[in-house]
Amino acid sequence: MAAKPKLYYFRGRGRMESIRWLLAAAGVEFDEVFLEKKEQFEKLEKDGRLLFGQVPLVEMDGMMLTQTRAILSYLAAKYNLYGKDLKERVRIDMYVDGTMDLMMMIMLTPFKPPEEKEENLALIVKKAKARYLPVFEKILKDHGEDFLVGNKFSWADVQLIEAILMMEEINASILSDFPLLKAFKTRISSIPTIKKFLQPGSQRKQPPDQHYVDTVKHVLQL
C-alpha cells in the first residue's frame, strides 16, 4: 500500500501551501516534516534529496519531487484535476500560471522591507482588481458553469480559491465588484474536501508572521 505523501517545508504557507491545498482538494492525506533548524535543511541537501538544493520537497510514489509547479502538475494529473484533454489542460495551466503570478507577489511581501509593505499590498490589490479578477469573472460569466474549465472541478479552481482567500485577508471587500467570483468562492468552499481543509485543525497554514520569516531566513541562511 502506498505511503502517504510527505511534505518537507517550513511551518507556514510559502510555496508549499498550494501543494497542501491541491492534496487536500483531492482528498489525499499527507504527512509533514517542518524545517526549523538549518541542520535539518543541510541534512536534506547532503542526503541528495533536494534536486537543486531547494524546498518544497514532496516524497511520494518513490520520487523526491521538487519545483512547486512540477509537483502541482504531477498531483493534478494523478488525481484527475487536469481536465480531459490537452486543450483543457492548457487552459488550466494558463489560469493557474496567472493566479500564481499574483500569489507570488503576496508570498514575497513579508520578505521585503517593512516600509514597503503598504505600497506592496496596495499594488497587489490594484493588480488583482485590474488584471486578474476580471478575467476569471468573465470566464465564469461567458460559460455560466460552476467550474473554470470543462464543467468539472480542476486544479484551476483550487488555485483560484486559494488566491481569493489570501486576497481577502489583505482586503476583505476585494470581491465586491465580482458577483460571480463571490458565488464561485461559496460554491468551491462547500465542496466536502475543501470544506474540511477550511476547518480549524486542518493542515492549512496561517498567514506568515515574523516568526515564520525569521525561521525561513535562519534555515536557508539568507
Place this chain on the structure above:
Amino acid sequence: MDSRPKLHYPNGRGRMESIRWALAAAGVEFDEEFLETREQLQRLQNGNHLLFQQVPMVEIDGMKLVQTRSILHYIAEKYHLFGSDLKEKTLIDMYVEGTLDLLEMIIMHPFLKPDDQQKEVVGMTQKAVLRYFPVFEKILRDHGQTFLVGNQLSLADVILLQTILALEEKVPHILTSFPYLQEFSVKISNIPTIRKFLEPGSKKKPPPDDSYVRTVYTLFAP
C-alpha cells in the same frame, strides 16, 4: 490544414526565446509579429487577445496561448517532447523549472542598472556552476545516455542547451569543469532541427542589445 503558430513579442529573446527554441526543436515552422510600438500592444490588449494583458502570446490551434510555461508545456505535449509517461514528464518538468530559474537571471540581466550587471554575471555563473550544472552533469554521467530523460529528446534538453549557450555568450569557459555537459551541448546542437536553428538566418534571436532594451521600456514601462 493547421496554419502555422504565430508568435507575438518584441523582436528579441526575452521570455519568447524558449518558445522559439521548443518549436524549432520540434521542427515546427512559425510566424512572428514583432511588437514595436505601444499602440500595437494596446491593440492586442484592448482586443482581448491577451488573457492577462501580457506577452508572450502564441496563436496556435485556434487558441491564443499566454504564460510562458503553459505555452512550453503545450508545445512539449503536442510535439512529443514530454517523455513517455507521467513519471518521465514530471522529471522533465522538474529539470525545466530549475533551468528556467537560471534562465530568468539571464532574461532580467539587460534591465539591471549598468553597475549591477557585472555583479549579476558573477551571480549567475555561481548559480550555474554550484547549483544547476552539477545536477545535470551527474544525471548524464549516471545514465550515460545522450538525453536527460528517457533516452529521447525532451523539453529539458532544449531548455538546458538554450541556457548553456546563453551563459557561454557571457562566460565562454563556463563548462570547463563539466565534461558531460560539454558533450551534451555538442550532441544536442547537432540534432538536425536544432542545428538548423543555430545557423544564421534562423529565427533564433541575437543577444539583447540597447535597441531591444529601449523597445521593451517603450512597450511596457508604466
